[in-house]
Amino acid sequence: MGQTSLNLVAIAVFAMTLSALLSPVLNISPFIPAGTTFIILGLATVDSFSWGGKGLTVFLDLFTSSEKRRRIIHHEAGHLLAAYCLGIPVTGYTLTAWETLKQGEQAGIGGVQFDFSLLSDEEKVSKNPLILERTFTVLMAGIAAENMIYSQAEGGQEDKENLREIMKILEIPSHLYPQKESWALLQAKNLLLRHETTYQELVKIMEKRASVEECQKLIQRTLIKN
Known part of the structure; x- marks a missing residue:
């Protein structure tokens, strides 16, 4: 259970x-x-x-406060912006448990879906270690976004678990986990601060459930202006 x-x-x-x-x-x-x-x-x-707990998650999500929903949007916008800037493909995103259930994703109250298939190509990863660094940064960008807007993050535990799971699969020594996590969080914070105007615009259209394509077009447009 x-x-x-x-x-x-x-x-x-x-x-x-x-x-x-x-x-x-x-x-x-x-x-x-x-x-x-x-x-x-x-x-x-x-x-x-x-149902793997999905029904209960959807039910409890009905009572999520408006402030909590705003925090979720800010969190996911951080992921999406970082992914676009660092070349990590995004296949979709959700902001509520019901949206997550409808898209057939695992139980949760929202999230950005990434295409991390490139990580399975050991040859490319070994030749270009930046792939790993960018992936780690994208995973920590939600926490960085919450820290930037709210001074502290409430979400992100699953992001940390995913990050550590990837490092485990790649056989990165466990004593390096905190260092890699802190470095990725710092990189994500710097990226969001550099593109803060774009980030705020992205939050606005994600609130309206803009498609991934619309979000990417907005990012591209605002990055060119700035």
Whole structure:
């Protein structure tokens, strides 16, 4: 069972316990909180085993605050801008759990989909190590964007995990992980600061769900102007 489902189960159990204690005071039948808890636990179990937790993620995303959604857009715009500038192909992006589900992606509240197929060509990677550095920078650009706008990042754990998974596959020594991560974050920050005007324009059209092609055209146009 996923962490989100486990959290919901814990909340349901706590709510049932609290309701059982308060039901005599509030004159509520004990069958009501027990039945509600049973339904929640059943749905969480079905969702976890049948849908991989995606249904629960979509449901909880309905209660995401507008500020959180703004933060997600800023995060993903950082990824998209860095990917364009560094030549990493982008195949799509989502900004809500429902959009992610519709596109058949893994459960999540949004994300940019990259084409990292070039990393599988060991010969090209060995001849051009910049491919790796650019990939790492793109992965850390969402965190860099949140740091730039909000002073600290709330998202990005999955980005860090993906970065470390790539380094593991490429057999990069584990003691170098923090160094590579910090370097990539710094490069991403510098890139976004250099193109801050373009970044802000990108955020605006991503809010309107512009296509990847429209986003790329805007980036190209604004980069030429600046």
